[in-house]
Amino acid sequence: MSREPVHLPRTVAEFAAQAYALEAEAAERYAELADLMRTHHNAPVAALFDKLAHLEGLHRDKLRGRLMGPAPGDAGAFRWQTPEGPETTDYADLHYLMTPWHALKLAEHNEQRAVAFFEHLAVADVPEDVRAEALEMVADEREHVRLVQEWLAKLPEPGPGWDEDPDPPNVVD
Ligand code: ZN
Numbered sequence: 466m467s468r469e470p471v472h473l474p475r476t477v478a479e480f481a482a483q484a485y486a487l488e489a490e491a492a493e494r495y496a497e498l499a500d501l502m503r504t505h506h507n508a509p510v511a512a513l514f515d516k517l518a519h520l521e522g523l524h525r526d527k528l529r530g531r532l533m534g535p536a537p538g539d540a541g542a543f544r545w546q547t548p549e550g551p552e553t554t555d556y557a558d559l560h561y562l563m564t565p566w567h568a569l570k571l572a573e574h575n576e577q578r579a580v581a582f583f584e585h586l587a588v589a590d591v592p593e594d595v596r597a598e599a600l601e602m603v604a605d606e607r608e609h610v611r612l613v614q615e616w617l618a619k620l621p622e623p624g625p626g627w628d629e630d631p632d633p634p635n636v637v638d
Contacts, residue, residue, distance in 0.1 A: 477598055491575065502565060
């Protein structure tokens, strides 16, 4: 399900309220993906996700500073989706064998959603200060897409059977 803003922000504070959940979610997911890659002993990709967690955390904190009231709760939160779409699975249920390639595809998909979210606001009928904020976020999120795609280009796409466990538990022949 799409989480487009239900109304256009009329102030930077309203913009911050709409964008905060997106950035908080991204920072949290990247920290999780970094940990996941560490368990796969993939230090370079873990470092990339650590960097992105830091960058999204900076966005989150900047937006937090522009909120007028308390940080929005989970209502209307922007949740990450798997590339297959929102209906497939909860993030928490993602395959335990997920490879760095899959983790990067997940990141690419959600960075592209972030770009689309801010582009939508940047071209909408909003005050110029809100447009300026949105355009800044578009540029930053495009850079995140670029970082992720740069890494994806280095990795071969896993072939069919990547998720077959050669020694599955609890199998009786
Ligand atoms: Zn991003």
